[in-house]
Amino acid sequence: MITNNLKIAWRNLGRRKGFSILNIAGLALGLASALLILLWVKHERSVDNFHAKGDRLYVAMNRGILNNELHCWPTTPKPLGPTLVANYPEVAQATRYARTGFLFTVNETQANAGGAFVDSTFLSMFDFPLVAGNPEMALSRANDIVITEALAMRLFGKTDVLGQQVRIDSTDYATVSGVLKNLPTNTRFKFDYLLPWTYMERIGWSDDLWGNNSVTTYVELTPQTQLAKANQNIQNVSIKNGDTKNEIFLHSFPDWWLHAEFENGHLAGGRIEMVQLFTAIAVFILLIACINFMNLSTARSEKRAKEVGVRKVVGARRHALIGQFLTESILLASLAGALSIAMVLVSLPAFGELVGTQLAIDFSSAPLWTGILGVILFTGILAGSYPAFFLSGFKPVKVLKGTFKGFNKAVNPRKALVVLQFTIAIILMVATFIIRQQIQHAQDRQNGYDKNNLIYVFLSGDIAKNFPLIKHALLNDNVATSITRSLSPVTSIWSNGMIDWDGKTPDNSQTFDRLHVDEGAVTTLGMELVRGRDLDLTKFPTDSNAALITESTQRAMGLDDPIGKTIRDHGQDWHIVGVVKDVIMGSPFEQIRPIVMYGASSWFSVMHIKFNPGLPTQAALDKTRQILKEYNPNEPFNYSFIDQEYAAKFRDTQQLGNIAGLFTFLTIFISCLGLFGLAAYMAENRTKEIGVRKVLGASVLSLVNLLNKEFLALVGIACLVAFPIAYWAMDSWLNKFTYHTDIYWWVFAAIGLGVLLIALLTVSSQAIKAALTNPTRSLRDE
Structure with a gap:
């Protein structure tokens, strides 16, 4: 059968x-x-759901006042991890994680790679297996380094490299104490190597400042410890040990990828919303x-x-x-x-x-x-x-x-299904359009600096030592119009914390982002002065202890005239010499954060170069490469464009828009396939009726309208159902952004007309074919 x-x-x-x-x-x-x-x-x-200890792994979070609102962020002070292990028995072990980048050299082979400084407990907390080496001892000495198989192949051409030496930035050597299996794609960790925290201390990059939130701290609780109890015990650890009012709490590490957004100090979603949205799609x-x-x-x-x-x-x-x-x-x-x-x-x-x-x-x-x-x-x-x-x-x-x-009734299941599928398609079309509007709205926002013709180079190798000579050469050859150093690229913030200033009230717990800059920062970065002046060590030698602040910082401090006022941070006094317009160094979709920019007596990691606009970009890059090769001969020329770095801030939202756009197109296409098939079926069903109407004098246009109007009515009903739902959904989504676009009526009008036109073209192909059929064929009896 x-x-x-x-x-x-x-x-x-x-x-x-x-x-x-x-x-x-x-x-x-x-x-x-x-x-x-x-x-x-x-x-x-x-x-990150593959770690055996996942149910006991947490990321330490800060919670404090920012712009008079309660905010949470994952950067913490460097002393936090060791303090938690030493003083809180519920903490089994902890590790700090600070991203870094070095040039590695083995014989004549060089490779730039991104990695991290970590404590020796990192490999016992997280399941990143070693193909060679002992995970318990691999990071126990200051000159140890653990590298991935991929980096081993780049440097040595093989993975059996235990005990081999690599040169770091032409200044130091490390011994390979472990080779990691290449990291899986489903982890938020992205590193080619791990260096022990003791090496970071040896080169003077670590500190014991509780007001400097600049690293990520991961914590493993003991098996019997309850999260709520641990959070209650550790919440005041920063307050007790440092001059800060920020609380510390633990957030589940495996959940951090999907649940990382906080609102008013409490978990409010994150990437999980994108996952749920596309599951629904x-x-x-x-x-x-x-x-x-x-x-x-x-x-x-x-x-x-x-x-x-x-x-x-x-x-x-x-x-x-x-x-x-x-x-x-x-x-x-x-x-x-x-x-x-x-x-x-x-x-x-x-x-x-x-x-x-x-x-x-x-x-x-x-x-x-x-x-x-x-x-x-x-x-x-x-x-x-x-x-x-x-x-x-x-x-x-x-x-x-x-x-x-x-099914010949005015309302039947088939018609209801057509309305349902076009309702879904229209909702997706509205969502895609508004997502793209939101991206464009944020891209058009004033970011406070000029991204054009601006690159940055890390101060690796001999660049820091020879910076004055490099700066002079670039300016003297008209390759650049201005140059400055800073702690981080202007698109990133690597440190934040509390500061003191003249007139600060005792109850003010405002947190500020920090950017250390050199003279000429305003000119090089293209910031706009509101009052005061740029840093200038030639005219004003005391500018090594000067500071620039943004307008948001001035408002947060409550100062009518901040010029000349003193800021105290980490035991050092800084005098304010200028106020610049707000600068977006975080997310362009969120509220602008207050920023303090300290002068030349602070420390630097990168060099910003403003190219001469009259020189072709490639020519400027080639000349810069030549100059850096002269003063930093042991390292290749690596650079990043600021405009590309800024564009990367939109990557997740653009990804959302691109995926939504693709599947919206497919949804419309699939819906039109069905509409085409149904139109062909209905035209075939009404062949004799059309033939009779043609014999009685009906025009082709009237016959096409006869077949079209039923489907257009269904699509019109779908629009009426979809528009309120789409408005509610996208209004809720936009409200998650502090800085967002509005929803305009013409969006719905344009999409409605577009869908009707698509439906009309789809159905008309069959309607015209039926209307042009010779009635003698359609009326012939079987």
Whole structure:
């Protein structure tokens, strides 16, 4: 019986090739789209969930007042980790993590790599396995270094390198004490090497300042410790040990990737919202594809009513008819499922680039196959249920006499499904448009500095020692118009904390971001002075202890005239010489943070170079490379453009917009496939009616309008349903950003007209074809 049903089903598919291809392609595209999204969702949910001690690992967070609001952030003072281990028995161990970058040299081979300073406990807390070395001892000495297999291959051309030496920045040597297996893609850690914290102390980069929040601290609690109790005990550790009013609390490390946004001091979401949004999009796309499949299958099945009547007359039993229709529907769905897997395999590399991570299908995954087979069976059975249980149950005499009617009511399930799928498509279109508006709105925001023709170079090797000579050479050769040093690139903040100033009230617990800068900072970075002047050590030698502040800082300090006022930070006095317009060094979507810029007696890590705008960029880069090669011969010239660094701040939101745009297009395309099929079916159903109308003098335009108006009405209803939902959803999303665009009425008008036009073009192709058919053919009796 099953074999016979499959043969008949295959023949029916071959007889209606166009319908079969349309139905299979629509469902396959929906299945493939949903599978791609769910592969990404699975990856996101797996980030850092593979650590054996995951249920006891936490990231230490700061909680304090910023701009008169309670904020939380993950940077902490360097002494926090050792203090927690020494004084709080519920803390089993802790490690600090401070990102860094060095040039490594082995013989003639050089490689720039990014890594981190960590405590020796790092490898016992986190599961990053070593292919060589002892994780308990690998970071126990100051001159140890643990490198990944990838970095070992770059430096040595092999991975069996235990005990080998590497030169660090032409100034020091380290011994390879461990080789790490390359990090998996599903971890937030990104490093090529690990250096012990004792090495950081040896080179003078560490400090014991409780007011300097500049590193990440990870904590492992003992098995019996409750998180709430630990947070209660440690919350005042910074207050007790330093001149700060910030509280410390622990946040689950495995949850940190998806749940990292805080509002008014409490957890308020994070990347999980993006994951949930795209899970919903996957469900919606799959739902739309299934709706199309069911609509086309049930519509086409009505053409087979006479076949069912004849088969019943010659003795076919109802259960045989039910089996036949279900077999055909499941066969169609199975072919679509197989095609969808092929689509995923072909598109997976490109999709991985779009989402910024490497994805793969685990064909050994039971949940994957269960899900695919479940969707195929569910869709096939649901789509085949109408012909199987409805058509097989009517009396054959009705069909053979021509009195059988299908769905001809003004409101029927098929029309409701069309409205539902276009409602979902319209919501996605509105969401995509507003996401792109929000990105553009933030990109147009004044960031407080000039990104054009501005690069930065890390002060590695001999650059710091020879900085005056390098600066003179670049200016003298007209390669640059100005140069300055700073603690961090102008696009990043590496330190924040509390400060004192003249007139500060005792209850003020405001936290400020810090940026250490050299003379000429305002000119080089293109900041705009509001009052006062730039730092200038030639005219004002005391500017080594001078400071610049932003307008937000002036407001936070409550100073009407800050020029000449004194700031005290870490036991040092700084006098304010200038106020600049606010600078965006954090997220361009959030409230601007108050920033204090300290003068030349502070420490620096990078050099900003403002290129001469009259010189081609490549020529300026080539000349800069020559000069740095002269004064820093042992290292290659590595640089970053500030405009590219700033553009990277939009990467996650742009990724959201790109994915939403792609799947919105696919949703519209799948919906139009279904609309095209339904229009073809309705045009075929009304062939004789159209022929009669043409004989009676109806014009082609009136006939096209006759067929179009029903579908346009359905799309219009979908607009009315979708617009309020879309407005509510996007208004809620935008309110998560301090700095956001407004939602304008013309967005909905444009999208509504666009959807109606798309529907009109889709349906009209079939309507025009039917209207132009010769009535003698359509009225000819069978």
